Amino acid sequence: xxxxxxxxxxxxxxxxxxxxxxxxxxxxxxxxxxxxxxxxxxxxxxxxxxxxxxxxxxxxxxxxxxxxxxxxxxxxxxxxxxxxxxxxxxxxxxxxxxxxxxxxxxxxxxxxxxxxxxxxxxxxxxxxxxxxxxxxxxxxxxxxxxxxxxxxxxxxxxxxxxxxxxxxxxxxxxxxxxxxxxxxxxxxxxxxxxxxxxxxxxxxxxxxxxxxxxxxxxxxxxxxxxxxxxxxxxxxxxxxxxxxxxxxxxxxxxxxxxxxxxxxxxxxxxxxxxxxxxxxxxxxxxxxxxxxxxxxxxxxxxxxxxxxxxxxxxxxxxxxxxxxxxxxxxxxx
Amino acid sequence: xxxxxxxxxxxxxxxxxxxxxxxxxxxxxxxxxxxxxxxxxxxxxxxxxxxxxxxxxxxxxxxxxxxxxxxxxxxxxxxxxxxxxxxxxxxxxxxxxxxxxxxxxxxxxxxxxxxxxxxxxxxxxxxxxxxxxxxxxxxxxxxxxxxxxxxxxxxxxxxxxxxxxxxxxxxxxxxxxxxxxxxxxxxxxxxxxxxxxxxxxxxxxxxxxxxxxxxxxxxxxxxxxxxxxxxxxxxxxxxxxxxxxxxxxxxxxxxxxxxxxxxxxxxxxxxxxxxxxxxxxxxxxxxxxxxxxxxxxxxxxxxxxxxxxxxxxxxxxxxxxxxxxxxxxxxxx
Numbered sequence: 064x065x066x067x068x069x070x071x072x073x074x075x076x077x078x079x080x081x082x083x084x085x086x087x088x089x090x091x092x093x094x095x096x097x098x099x100x101x102x103x104x105x106x107x108x109x110x111x112x113x114x115x116x117x118x119x120x121x122x123x124x125x126x127x128x129x130x131x132x133x134x135x136x137x138x139x140x141x142x143x144x145x146x147x148x149x150x151x152x153x154x155x156x157x158x159x160x161x162x163x164x165x166x167x168x169x170x171x172x173x174x175x176x177x178x179x180x181x182x183x184x185x186x187x188x189x190x191x192x193x194x195x196x197x198x199x200x201x202x203x204x205x206x207x208x209x210x211x212x213x214x215x216x217x218x219x220x221x222x223x224x225x226x227x228x229x230x231x232x233x234x235x236x237x238x239x240x241x242x243x244x245x246x247x248x249x250x251x252x253x254x255x256x257x258x259x260x261x262x263x264x265x266x267x268x269x270x271x272x273x274x275x276x277x278x279x280x281x282x283x284x285x286x287x288x289x290x291x292x293x294x295x296x297x298x299x300x301x302x303x304x305x306x307x308x309x310x311x312x313x314x315x316x317x318x319x320x321x322x323x324x325x326x327x328x329x330x331x332x333x334x335x336x337x338x339x340x341x342x343x344x345x346x347x348x349x350x351x352x353x354x355x356x357x358x359x360x361x362x363x364x365x366x367x368x369x370x371x372x373x374x375x376x377x378x379x380x381x382x383x384x385x386x387x388x389x390x391x392x393x394x395x396x
Numbered sequence: 397x398x399x400x401x402x403x404x405x406x407x408x409x410x411x412x413x414x415x416x417x418x419x420x421x422x423x424x425x426x427x428x429x430x431x432x433x434x435x436x437x438x439x440x441x442x443x444x445x446x447x448x449x450x451x452x453x454x455x456x457x458x459x460x461x462x463x464x465x466x467x468x469x470x471x472x473x474x475x476x477x478x479x480x481x482x483x484x485x486x487x488x489x490x491x492x493x494x495x496x497x498x499x500x501x502x503x504x505x506x507x508x509x510x511x512x513x514x515x516x517x518x519x520x521x522x523x524x525x526x527x528x529x530x531x532x533x534x535x536x537x538x539x540x541x542x543x544x545x546x547x548x549x550x551x552x553x554x555x556x557x558x559x560x561x562x563x564x565x566x567x568x569x570x571x572x573x574x575x576x577x578x579x580x581x582x583x584x585x586x587x588x589x590x591x592x593x594x595x596x597x598x599x600x601x602x603x604x605x606x607x608x609x610x611x612x613x614x615x616x617x618x619x620x621x622x623x624x625x626x627x628x629x630x631x632x633x634x635x636x637x638x639x640x641x642x643x644x645x646x647x648x649x650x651x652x653x654x655x656x657x658x659x660x661x662x663x664x665x666x667x668x669x670x671x672x673x674x675x676x677x678x679x680x681x682x683x684x685x686x687x688x689x690x691x692x693x694x695x696x697x698x699x700x701x702x703x704x705x706x707x708x709x710x711x712x713x714x715x716x717x718x719x720x721x722x723x724x725x726x727x728x729x
Contacts, residue, residue: 066665069668085689292398328400332400335402351418366697
């Protein structure tokens with residue numbers, strides 16, 4: 064295993080120390096329990112939006128803490144759910160007395176632990192709601208989930224809900240907006256190589272030199288099928304087909320697009336994919352309204368990519384366009 | 397070779413088509429000869445700032461075309477210098493009648509071809525100057541250079557010169573500012589793995605499982621030495637030592653920092669490095685004024701990182717802070 068770390072057991076803590084030391088204009092980091100939170104929190108009268116999940120997917124979630132997106136992010140160990148006390152303490156720290164909204168990727172451990180934190184906070188009289196992201200069309204159930212996994216769509220959901228919270232919209236409305244975004248966002252990923260979890264020290268899975276995994280999860284869990292390598296255009300075609308089977312779109316619909324690298328894929332290849340995605344969108348007379356191309360939700364050094372499409376309406380466009388200032392996403396400021 | 401491409405010989409062209417299809421709010425792409433240029437070019441009375449070099453380093457340079465940075469970027473084939481006609485045609489397209497400034501990374505082929513383009517344009521009566529970036533402290537001469545290589549510092553030089561051009565500063569002053577930035581910026585890189593050039597189909601070099609290359613170039617060319625793997629803190633220590641041997645800094649000096657992934661390194665590891673860099677800066681009583689952590693100048697899917705330090709003064713700070721809107725770097729807008 065070749066990794067720029069010291070000891071595997073310290074990697075997450077030292078990453079958080081690194082985030083704290085360079086991103087100090089944006090965030091503060093709390094240790095034991097671990098969470099990253101907005102430097103200007105709490106913001107009175109604003110719903111606090113909190114997410115979290117296993118580490119190893121950076122910039123998700125810690126890189127999305129800041130103005131117009133998350134108030135706090137709770138990182139677990141690599142590919143391991145955060146514990147309820149992380150969300151509980153984070154919520155207490157950033158609570159602006161307008162309620163708490165959790166954005167949760169659909170993995171069994173995450174769902175359970177966010178639910179426990181919700182119960183603990185509600186027991187103290189706080190208003191807490193959650194939005195469950197399950198945008199991955201690859202599989203119906205998986206190694207770590209009942210139902211569909213939460214993947215790239217999470218970036219759009221956090222952006223949109225965070226923007227609405229910044230406008231001081233009430234908790235019930237944030238939940239509605241978040242659920243609308245979830246309803247309208249679909250993703251699928253593929254991988255050429257595995258990643259290596261530091262504590263494991265060896266690749267999570269192996270693929271032979273002429274294979275790729277179609278419908279991969281973001282933890283190296285199995286996808287839909289293992290296939291022989293194909294040209295980029297064929298792979299993108301298959302991915303887009305899988306998305307369009309799961310969402311109804313008609314000519315002139317506007318979409319936001321995320322072409323996401325899994326951590327080890329050159330930007331060159333993401334743009335080669337972008338070319339084909341654009342060709343397919345054009346052939347379906349869909350309008351590309353907004354796009355992100357780069358590493359937004361990763362699996363350590365995995366080579367591969369995911370494609371996410373979000374069907375827009377005027378409300379979603381408004382919140383997607385709103386200004387944002389985080390380590391991982393920034394515009395308008 | 398596992399790459400999300402179609403045919404290796406079409407990878408650069410298809411990448412450019414991808415950039416053109418999604419980044420159309422920012423840039424236009426010209427084919428044969430290939431260059432990426434600002435959608436709003438030419439800007440009358442503004443010096444046109446142009447860079448370029450081999451592809452495979454994305455987002456450099458095409459990702460830095462836009463407001464406050466480059467007017468055009470000329471991508472060669474992967475790790476191959478662009479040809480003089482690319483810079484010549486790009487310059488003609490974005491010429492705002494206030495002169496042309498080339499920002500050139502110090503590689504023999506790049507220097508020669510930018511020089512030829514300069515001669516061609518000067519023969520037509522245009523004012524053309526260039527700034528040579530040679531910030532890599534690893535080696536004095538290398539496989540592809542006489543003198544030091546141009547690497548991560550290029551991102552800061554393009555940002556600073558681009559901001560000054562946006563303020564319509566004259567050509568002579570841009571050259572001075574650019575050369576001051578070059579004087580004050582130093583970098584060094586390391587690699588854990590090689591990258592694979594699509595047309596070659598196999599890794600440029602091999603490293604055994606317990607080795608890393610110290611002082612690597614951005615094309616897989618040899619570095620300073622091949623060493624046994626060490627903990628992150630030791631590697632970062634060595635890198636910072638190499639930088640400080642080549643630039644004089646005193647307590648309270650302000651610096652800009654780039655912790656740059658080579659394309660295949662997880663953000664987690666870059667932040668583990670950031671932690672140690674910050675510790676070293678603090679121990680030397682240096683002030684971290686601005687930072688970038690991520691993939692800014694890459695070598696395809698190489699695993700490794702580079703560290704760049706730029707010593708600041710009030711003029712450099714002013715231009716570094718100025719608003720920028722490109723695919724790869726954005727703030728203030």
